Amino acid sequence: MPLDPTPRTTSDPCPAVPRALLTVTGEDHPGVTARLFTALADAGEGRRAIEVADVEQVVVHGQLVLGVEVTAVALDGGAPVDEAAFLDRLTRLAAEVAAATGMQVQVDSVTEQRGPGGRAHHVIVLGRPVPPAAVAGAASAIAGIGGNIDAIRRLSDYPVTSFELTVSGAESTELRTALASVAATTGADIAVEQVGLARRSKRLIVLDVDSTLVRGEVIDELAARAGRASEVARITAAAMNGELDFAESLRARVGALAGLPVSVLDEVREHLVLTPGARTLIRTLKRLGFRCGIVSGGFTQITDPLAAQLGLDFAAANTLEVADGCLTGGLVGEIVDRAGKARALARFADQYGIPLDQTVAVGDGANDLDMLSAAGLGIAFNAKPYVREQAHTALNQPYLDAVLQVLGFTRDEVLDAVP
Numbered sequence: 001m002p003l004d005p006t007p008r009t010t011s012d013p014c015p016a017v018p019r020a021l022l023t024v025t026g027e028d029h030p031g032v033t034a035r036l037f038t039a040l041a042d043a044g045e046g047r048r049a050i051e052v053a054d055v056e057q058v059v060v061h062g063q064l065v066l067g068v069e070v071t072a073v074a075l076d077g078g079a080p081v082d083e084a085a086f087l088d089r090l091t092r093l094a095a096e097v098a099a100a101t102g103m104q105v106q107v108d109s110v111t112e113q114r115g116p117g118g119r120a121h122h123v124i125v126l127g128r129p130v131p132p133a134a135v136a137g138a139a140s141a142i143a144g145i146g147g148n149i150d151a152i153r154r155l156s157d158y159p160v161t162s163f164e165l166t167v168s169g170a171e172s173t174e175l176r177t178a179l180a181s182v183a184a185t186t187g188a189d190i191a192v193e194q195v196g197l198a199r200r201s202k203r204l205i206v207l208d209v210d211s212t213l214v215r216g217e218v219i220d221e222l223a224a225r226a227g228r229a230s231e232v233a234r235i236t237a238a239a240m241n242g243e244l245d246f247a248e249s250l251r252a253r254v255g256a257l258a259g260l261p262v263s264v265l266d267e268v269r270e271h272l273v274l275t276p277g278a279r280t281l282i283r284t285l286k287r288l289g290f291r292c293g294i295v296s297g298g299f300t301q302i303t304d305p306l307a308a309q310l311g312l313d314f315a316a317a318n319t320l321e322v323a324d325g326c327l328t329g330g331l332v333g334e335i336v337d338r339a340g341k342a343r344a345l346a347r348f349a350d351q352y353g354i355p356l357d358q359t360v361a362v363g364d365g366a367n368d369l370d371m372l373s374a375a376g377l378g379i380a381f382n383a384k385p386y387v388r389e390q391a392h393t394a395l396n397q398p399y400l401d402a403v404l405q406v407l408g409f410t411r412d413e414v415l416d417a418v419p
Contacts, residue, residue: 019053019070019109019111020087020090020107021069021107022067022106024064025063025103032066032103039096040070043090049073050072070090090107094106120166121168123138123165123191124190125164126405127162130162131187133186137182138165141179145174147170147175150166156411157411158411159276159277164408175192189394191406193377193393193406193408198358202290202359203358204291204349204352206294206345207361208295208371209296209317210365212362212363212364213274215274215275218298219232222264225260225264226257239367240364240366240367240384250318250331257329259329261325262301262327265301265320269302275399278310281404282311284404287417288417291352293307294315294317295336295361297318297336299318299320300319304317341363341368342371345371346374355376358376359377360375360379362381363379364384365383373390377393379395379403382395
């Protein structure tokens, strides 16, 4: 949005107004941009003026690419601008700037060009590394549905490499479908988000715990100590793939823990391994003002101390019933199942006065789907195919802080958030 949104007759983007693109390329050095814009400022003649409509500049390993779109307008009372004369004037100007700066300056008419319609999107390509085939495939897929890549920037080079493509002229569903096949064939992650304030307005994140915030499944660890590992693992896998009702499967798995000493919970908790990048993600988002928490189908005896350790704002999980120092094989209170996770997300968002469309949810299992759908952005993290297909976007990198790149944060911004 312009600083002054009041319409001006001298900048009306009428199709009849001549427009041109000046492209400056060459080895970067001080003074190039200043010299070009000084020449443009001095190029007006009488009741005719040159106005800058758009600017894009990037330096890659010392090589400058500067694009400036300009329009020729007639001031009040002036005669209409002749396009041929306008381009001739710019060609002379370009030659003078090239001679003064040692750069190449090209002039092209863009009067009749019209960019593709449709809402703009950010397409984030991530990998370790990003294979050229992923960028080639993404570019081809975008072009294949009539989209256009307007800009590309690097978001990060560690722990994953990621690039953000700004794409216009493509609808969300069509774009996601086209890029999903590219991700599947190249092994890169490709996320899609609409351009707009909503992307940077996110203020609350909810993380699943098992196989998301931490590696592995806590209940599998408990079952191993109860001598029921293979039985419980089969039930867990079926539940996470959406083959069993979560609440039913949870009761069956918890029942297998009956008689286990409560001290085992402390042992399992002490041996939890955080997913790489978990601390970086939480630390960065908290420094940026996010409310961060966990909503788990696991157990409060594990998740509450974990939340305290990480300085999280909230936590919700199931509670194992204990009697005489042992697990009874039962649960206490409301079960946090698939629907319960979505309710917990809504409850915490309401608690902090944050609209749901400004929330992020990250999870890997079928019991996360309602939560992922309810959030403004639902991210399937190293998830089962059933979950990846239904989430807003998916990440298959082993680093949880790759979520930051999906949110549009660069590596430099992440480092700036380090206390």
